[in-house]
Amino acid sequence: MTLRLQPVQVATGSYDTEGQLVFADGFLVAVLIRLSDDHDDLAGMWFLEAGFGRVVTMELPLFADLDKAQNWIEQRLAHAA
Template sequence: MITFQAIPILIDGHDTQGQLVLADGELTAVLARLDGDAHDPKLKGWWHLEAGFGRCDAAKSLVVFKTFEEAGPWVQARLDNVYSLRQANG
């Protein structure tokens, strides 16, 4: 089950809204709300994947979500891919 936990994050010298993304209680990703002046105005208010762990690591990609809840299916799909590969390989 994917759940979220609100947490403030210090980015660019100011606090912003953050969300820890948990899969069955394990940390899989950290999201930050793009609300600073340095961000593209088209993405203001969207959520950026600041850090992903394991299959949710997307360090070389720009991953954003319009709402933090949209990250849930993305995380689940990444994890399901791993689990289905493990089952296929025994």
């Protein structure tokens, strides 16, 4: 499995507009949003705005960086296979 990230601006209705589309083998599996300075201690972290297929979760986790987010997504995809 190969993950590919694509930067995107997301209309979230807040200042959190910096996003990444996450593709696994060509399929969109997640949308990540970088939290803005409005989130104080969480600023700069990445939030799972949406997961699709095997990445769907009710938890909506936060990640310190994109590498951690990608690792989490890869684990979700691998465990559900």
